[in-house]
Amino acid sequence: MFGLMNEPHQQSAAQWIQSANAAIDAIRDAGATQKILVPGTYWDGAWTWVSSDNDTVIGNGVVDPLKNYAFEVHQYLDSDGSGTSASVVSANVGVQRITEVTEWAKATGNQLFLGEFGVAQNTTALQALDNMLNYMHQNQDVWLGATYWAGGPWWGNYMFSIEVANGVDKPQMDVLEKYL
16 A cells, blocks of 8 residues: 555645645556555544545545545544543544544445554553444444554653563553454
């Protein structure tokens, strides 16, 4: 898969779709046939996909001669959806925040990819993660997959890191492994 960009946010959807389509044209002109992940703008939030104009402008505006693309969205579970807090709103917040974009994708025949998500190690966060991933699993017809944020030794003690510490997996891995 090709991912066009991580979290465009300084341009409107109308401006972004022009750039996205230019990139898709260049990728296809080079002979590539892989699926292309197209993000929305406004930080690419799943929970704002429909309330912004990502659904109408980006969702209706992609031009791919191969029709081999999916929409990439991101979703964090803290109060403002930014992924800057270890606390989550509730055990059901993930499901609540991705339901509308899931329903939109089903209604429009589109596919989705969750390009960023992460939680801390507290009980509510882990339950919210499990609930959200289970919901995505139940809706595999639109959800192609997901990439967790973040892994790798450079993250140190970062609250969302799933890097093994002293030979022991982080608690988030117990949840993630259920959906591999």
